[in-house]
Amino acid sequence: xxxxxxxxxxxxxxxxxxxxxxxxxxxxxxxxxxxxxxxxxxxxxxxxxxxxxxxxxxxxxxxxxxxxxxxxxxxxxxxxxxxxxxxxxxxxxxxxxxxxxxxxxxxxxxxxxxxxxxxxxxxxxxxxxxxxxxxxxxxxxxxxxxxxxxxxxxxxxxxxxxxxxxxxxxxxxxxxxxxxxxxxxxxxxxxxxxxxxxxxxxxxxxxxxxxxxxxxxxxxxxxxxxx
Amino acid sequence: xxxxxxxxxxxxxxxxxxxxxxxxxxxxxxxxxxxxxxxxxxxxxxxxxxxxxxxxxxxxxxxxxxxxxxxxxxxxxxxxxxxxxxxxxxxxxxxxxxxxxxxxxxxxxxxxxxxxxxxxxxxxxxxxxxxxxxxxxxxxxxxxxxxxxxxxxxxxxxxxxxxxxxxxxxxxxxxxxxxxxxxxxxxxxxxxxxxxxxxxxxxxxxxxxxxxxxxxxxxxxxxxxxxxxxxxxxxxx
Numbered sequence: 001x002x003x004x005x006x007x008x009x010x011x012x013x014x015x016x017x018x019x020x021x022x023x024x025x026x027x028x029x030x031x032x033x034x035x036x037x038x039x040x041x042x043x044x045x046x047x048x049x050x051x052x053x054x055x056x057x058x059x060x061x062x063x064x065x066x067x068x069x070x071x072x073x074x075x076x077x078x079x080x081x082x083x084x085x086x087x088x089x090x091x092x093x094x095x096x097x098x099x100x101x102x103x104x105x106x107x108x109x110x111x112x113x114x115x116x117x118x119x120x121x122x123x124x125x126x127x128x129x130x131x132x133x134x135x136x137x138x139x140x141x142x143x144x145x146x147x148x149x150x151x152x153x154x155x156x157x158x159x160x161x162x163x164x165x166x167x168x169x170x171x172x173x174x175x176x177x178x179x180x181x182x183x184x185x186x187x188x189x190x191x192x193x194x195x196x197x198x199x200x201x202x203x204x205x206x207x208x209x210x211x212x213x214x215x216x217x218x219x220x221x222x223x224x225x226x227x
Numbered sequence: 228x229x230x231x232x233x234x235x236x237x238x239x240x241x242x243x244x245x246x247x248x249x250x251x252x253x254x255x256x257x258x259x260x261x262x263x264x265x266x267x268x269x270x271x272x273x274x275x276x277x278x279x280x281x282x283x284x285x286x287x288x289x290x291x292x293x294x295x296x297x298x299x300x301x302x303x304x305x306x307x308x309x310x311x312x313x314x315x316x317x318x319x320x321x322x323x324x325x326x327x328x329x330x331x332x333x334x335x336x337x338x339x340x341x342x343x344x345x346x347x348x349x350x351x352x353x354x355x356x357x358x359x360x361x362x363x364x365x366x367x368x369x370x371x372x373x374x375x376x377x378x379x380x381x382x383x384x385x386x387x388x389x390x391x392x393x394x395x396x397x398x399x400x401x402x403x404x405x406x407x408x409x410x411x412x413x414x415x416x417x418x419x420x421x422x423x424x425x426x427x428x429x430x431x432x433x434x435x436x437x438x439x440x441x442x443x444x445x446x447x448x449x450x451x452x453x454x455x456x457x458x459x460x461x462x463x464x
Contacts, residue, residue: 017329022319096331159320224294226317226332 007134010104011127012144014151019096023089024156024225025049025149029213031160039167042157046150046175050182052207054149056080057124058186059202061145062138063193064128070113070121076199077122083211085218087122089227095120097127107133138190142183150175156225247456249341256287256347257453258337259446260326260363262390263374264383265356268400268433270298272374273353275439276446277307284348284450287312287340289333291325293355314340322355323362330367337367349450359388369459370449372442376401381410384418392422395460396429396445403432 010016026049030036036045060077064070081087098120102110110133113121120126124145131141154168185203192201214227249255261269270290277286288308290298292315299315302308314336318325325333337350352368354361363371373394375383378401384391391397397419405412412430419428429441453459 015328017331019329019331021321021324021329022317022332024319092335095335099331099334156319222295223317224320226319 004135004140007105008131008136008140008144011131011134011136011141012147014155016100018100019093020148020152021155022226023093023152024160024227025152026210026214026217026227027153027156028160028223028225029217030153031157033213036153036157037161039163039171042154042163042168043171043174046153046171047178048207049153049210050146050150050175050178052205053210054146054179055182055186055203055205057127057149058142058145058183059189059193060122060124061128061131062142062187062190063199063202064125065131065136065141066128066138066190066194067132068190068193068199070125070129071117072199073125073128073202074117074121076202077125080202080204080206081122081211082206083215085215085227086211088218089214090122090124091120092226093123094126097123097130101126101130101133105130105133109133139183139187142186142190143179146179146182146186147172150179160224253346254454256285256337256341256350257370257450257459258350258352258368259449260352260354260368260371261374262326262354262357262361262363262371262394263398264358264379267356267374267376267379268398268431269353269356269374270301271433272372272398272400272431272439272442273351274302274305274307275433276351276443277302279437279439279443280349280446281308285344285346286349286351287314287337287344287347289313289336289340289350289352290315291318291322291333291353291355293318293320293322298353298355312340312344318355322357323360326352326354326361326363326367328364330364333367349446359383359386359390362389362393369453370395372396372398372445374398374400377405377410377412377415378408381405381412381415382418384415384422387422391419394426395449396427396442397423398442399428399430401432402430403434 030045036042060073064073098114127145128141154172157163158165158168189201189203193199263269273288292298296315299313302313303310316332316336341347371394373390399415432438449459
């Protein structure tokens with residue numbers, strides 16, 4: 001871990017103004033389908049998301065932070081995101097994060113991404129670039145990405161189910177070791193990408209049900225969350 | 228590698244509404260927020276403003292529905308503006324977060340409208356119905372209107388709260404209903420004066436002929452100040 005712990009806290013804070021509050025990380029669809037109905041099923045959902053989408057996001061973020069080509073990473077993220085709705089969401093959140101990052105930790109490479117890719121890069125790639133601008137390490141941002149993967153559905157479940165917030169927070173605490181393990185695995189993958197120059201070393205774990213329900217959710221006429 | 232690029236690129240995105248000019252150097256549209264409790268007439272006010280001003284101004288609207296596209300659809304159904312001039316932002320069950328604490332989605336919507344439809348004079352940002360503490364970030368809008376109505380209780384101005392107390396314009400809507408719900412308009416005006424000092428209050432009945440006129444006139448005054456490069460907020464004049 002880097003010595004810049006406060007910058008990491010700032011970036012990982014759910015109140016960081018980058019648009020995440022409007023997204024449930026698939027929890028809204030899972031609640032509607034009855035797959036999340038309390039703390040135990042929330043924990044199972046979060047664990048599944050962490051080891052699939054979370055691992056990929058953490059590795060993308062760590063690789064971007066390490067200095068790998070963000071545009072190649074963005075293409076790799078597309079290849080690992082089969083659902084158009086989730087690609088759109090990832091780029092939208094990437095644009096919103098980039099806006100906050102450029103104001104918070106101004107850096108030429110952030111401004112360059114905004115200018116060359118006005119439609120945005122996948123959020124984990126921008127997260128990695130942001131961490132780089134903030135002086136954080138690849139392992140730091142892998143942890144932030146892993147945490148982000150599970151904190152979004154947990155927060156959303158509190159709003160969607162009126163779940164006891166203490167229970168939801170306890171679910172996150174219970175996943176701490178798993179998040180640390182995913183962050184370590186993602187950091188190792190990012191080091192391999194940096195050493196070889198090939199994004200093939202990025203993990204490609206997928207959660208088909210999250211992909212399918214995200215596409216369905218995007219067509220709901222009435223919903224609380226954007227994704 | 229595209230890192231540390233030596234060129235200086237033109238910035239597509241402003242970080243906030245603090246910058247009054249677009250990347251091409253032209254002055255961006257004036258941004259006015261409309262907030263207030265559920266059912267007070269925010270969407271009806273936006274629709275009436277569009278009808279009153281659309282022939283002389285280039286206008287766009289951003290809506291922030293709580294869980295549907297109801298408000299955006301209302302504006303589309305009533306054809307107050309062409310569809311490409313209306314954008315809906317989703318707020319994850321927290322309308323005040325999207326207009327105050329994390330404004331990134333709204334800023335993006337405003338900028339996309341401005342890019343999509345060409346030069347705009349005015350962008351109206353309508354909040355989802357919320358409580359008396361909901362106010363807009365100064366990073367999102369240049370001035371804000373808080374809309375309440377007489378039927379929700381004539382004690383709202385007395386209760387105050389950031390919306391009633393600090394909004395650049397307080398609109399008290401549905402005055403035509405006052406006799407039927409026993410609301411005291413003079414008392415509301417006195418309470419509003421006590422809470423707001425010299426900040427203006429408009430009493431409206433949108434059912435009447437040209438009922439939105441007081442709000443439309445206020446918007447035009449703000450726009451004149453904006454265009455002339457003078458302070459937009461009434462308190463700063």
